[in-house]
Amino acid sequence: MDNKQFLMYNIVMIAISLGISITLSLFLPFYLSLPLIIVIFNLINFYMRNRMMKKMGGGAGMFGSLSSPFSGNSINYYCMSCGTKHKEAACPRCGSKMKRVG
Ligand SMILES: [Zn+2]
The missing domain is CATH 1.10.287 (Helix Hairpins)
Incomplete structure (x- = not known):
């Protein structure tokens, strides 16, 4: 292909x-x-x-704005409140537990 x-x-x-x-x-x-x-x-x-x-x-390229599975070890989480990328249960920056998978 x-x-x-x-x-x-x-x-x-x-x-x-x-x-x-x-x-x-x-x-x-x-x-x-x-x-x-x-x-x-x-x-x-x-x-x-x-x-x-x-x-x-x-x-690389085509979907540059989307996070690649290779950019971290596995899945990235983004805080729904402040947008910080993190892998904790709660956001290290604002403490929010609301997060989305990116
Ligand atoms: Zn946050």
């Missing part, structure tokens, strides 16, 4: 996920479809990132 094929593959995956999202939002009430859509997008995103890492061996 070269870069052009890879780009096409990504576009197809995004189209599929959009299709699933639209279909879900048509058949399910918003409060049910939204969490499902988020889960589906996360799964596809995770899957694509894994593929990309294998193809590009490090994956």
Whole structure:
């Protein structure tokens, strides 16, 4: 698979996920479809990132703003209050336990 094929593959995956999202939002009430859509997008995103890492061996560039799995030892957490990247149970800067995986 070269870069052009890879780009096409990504576009197809995004189209599929959009299709699933639209279909879900048509058949399910918003409060049910939204969490499902988020889960589906996360799964596809995770899957694509894994593929990309294998193809590009490090994956610099394309998704530079997203944190790479190689930037830390494993998963990074970001404080939901102040945005600090940390791996503690609570944020070392503001003490908030609300965090998101990045
Ligand atoms: Zn914080």
